[in-house]
Amino acid sequence: MYLFIFSMLLVVFQYVNSKRILESYEEKIVKKEAHRVRDGVKFTDSISDMRDEISKLSEFSVMNTESALSYFEEKGYSVSELIPFIKDQLYELNLVKGDEHPLIPFPALNGGKMMIDQIRVLNHKWIITNFTDGKYWGEMFLSYELSEDKKLTFKVEKSFLYPFN
Structure with missing residues (x-):
């Protein structure tokens, strides 16, 4: 129990x-x-x-602008090859001998050389870039034209250098 x-x-x-x-x-x-x-x-x-x-x-990008894409296609260019080509042409300008960059209208202020850092192709005519000498930096608005023989010409429309601190 x-x-x-x-x-x-x-x-x-x-x-x-x-x-x-x-x-x-x-x-x-x-x-x-x-x-x-x-x-x-x-x-x-x-x-x-x-x-x-x-x-x-992505609103201001050539890849999302239908009219820019159709412009390039009408000219017979492949956009997937053309955009890297345009960027490479701008980056190659960084390698030009001399103290000053051929497009950047400002001299380097710390003894180096101003160089293009980033590039955004906006459409079939315009590019925005930023540039720096390692300490100071600015931005440029460029227009560009592609000739029939695939030669690029760039023109600086506006540019500015950010104020020093």
Whole structure:
């Protein structure tokens, strides 16, 4: 009889303990699910914001300007080959011997040479670049023309050097 009572107490104790553990796990699951849903909404918003930002940044790009693409195609150029060619031509101007860059209208102020750093081809006529001598930097707005024999000519329309600190 004592054995029966002892085993009943043991079963009741295990039942209560198991129930408490199960409720604790269920509570943790509910909290994790709530966090997952909240984080999912947050990540969805972040992804949406990033897509909007990418869309804004790619607005002024030759690859997203239909009229510029059709202009090049009508002339018989492959845009996927032409854009790197234009950029390479500008970067090659960095290698020209001498103290000054042929396009950048500002002399280097720290003893080096001003060089084109980044290039964005806006459309079939315009380019934006930034340039630096390692310490000072500025930006240029260029127009360009591609002749029938694939010779590029660049013209500086506007440029500026950022103020010194």
